[in-house]
Amino acid sequence: VEEQRARWERKRSRTAKELLETEHKYLEQLDLVVTFFVTILKAKGTLKPAVLETIFGPLESIYLASHVLSLHLERGNLGPGLENFCQNLELYGHYAENLEQANKTLKEQLRKNKAFRRFKKLQETRPQFQRRKLEDLLPLPLERLHQYKHFLRDLLENTSPDSAEYQKLASMIPPVEAGAWI
Numbered sequence: 001v002e003e004q005r006a007r008w009e010r011k012r013s014r015t016a017k018e019l020l021e022t023e024h025k026y027l028e029q030l031d032l033v034v035t036f037f038v039t040i041l042k043a044k045g046t047l048k049p050a051v052l053e054t055i056f057g058p059l060e061s062i063y064l065a066s067h068v069l070s071l072h073l074e075r076g077n078l079g080p081g082l083e084n085f086c087q088n089l090e091l092y093g094h095y096a097e098n099l100e101q102a103n104k105t106l107k108e109q110l111r112k113n114k115a116f117r118r119f120k121k122l123q124e125t126r127p128q129f130q131r132r133k134l135e136d137l138l139p140l141p142l143e144r145l146h147q148y149k150h151f152l153r154d155l156l157e158n159t160s161p162d163s164a165e166y167q168k169l170a171s172m173i174p175p176v177e178a179g180a181w182i
Contacts (some may be wrong), residue, residue: 012158020073058091
């Protein structure tokens with residue numbers, strides 16, 4: 001029994017470490033969009049607020065929720081971090097429901113709005129983007145939602161059923177799976 005618990009703990013620690021590492025990479029990519037597109041576009045007024053909202057939706061809020069999660073993970077507060085994060089899943093739902101319209105609006109703006117077209121091209125040539133396009137970065141939250149589902153399952157499988165955290169993890173899986181409809 002002790003040997004099994006030690007194996008569970010090692011696997012659980014590896015999964016928690018991988019979750020933190022991938023969360024940092026995810027945040028870096030989201031930060032590119034929030035910093036170099038959303039924030040600057042809001043300040044410049046290149047796009048009307050309604051158009052900006054249609055293209056980017058709750059991306060800033062999603063970024064903040066993931067940032068808070070990463071802070072919890074860094075401190076080793078896995079359960080509370082994930083629990084807090086699950087309260088923000090509706091942001092992902094809203095984002096997913098709007099992604100198709102966001103892409104249509106983005107294409108339309110690129111076709112009609114010369115200033116936005118130039119701005120987008122300029123931002124994407126920044127070295128931080130590593131040749132990625134805005135269109136490649138917009139689906140990231142939905143891809144990450146799928147990853148969360150797998151991380152939660154792995155954590156649950158490697159948590160002792162006797163522990164209090166087991167029940168918390170088990171209760172988080174249904175909302176994340178419900179959100180992972182893509």
